[in-house]
Amino acid sequence: MRDDIVLRLDRTAAEDLYVALYEAEEHIAARAASTPPTAEEADRLGTLPRDLRHALGRGCSPYCDHL
Numbered sequence: 001m002r003d004d005i006v007l008r009l010d011r012t013a014a015e016d017l018y019v020a021l022y023e024a025e026e027h028i029a030a031r032a033a034s035t036p037p038t039a040e041e042a043d044r045l046g047t048l049p050r051d052l053r054h055a056l057g058r059g060c061s062p063y064c065d066h067l
């Protein structure tokens with residue numbers, strides 16, 4: 001599948017992502033309250049949108065640190 005996207009995560013970030021996705025699913029499906037991530041979780045998850053944007057070939061902000 002040539003259009004696949006591969007993101008590499010360390011285990012801690014993967015666990016944080018799982019919890020965030022699970023909570024989003026519960027929030028949408030059952031209207032459950034979602035718990036905001038801790039500052040550390042937010043920091044670890046903060047790079048995911050950037051990495052995904054790069055993997056998808058979308059444009060970066062002029063402030064992106066990879067430029």
Ligand SMILES: [Zn+2]
Nearest residue numbers: 060064066067
């Ligand atoms: Zn970038």
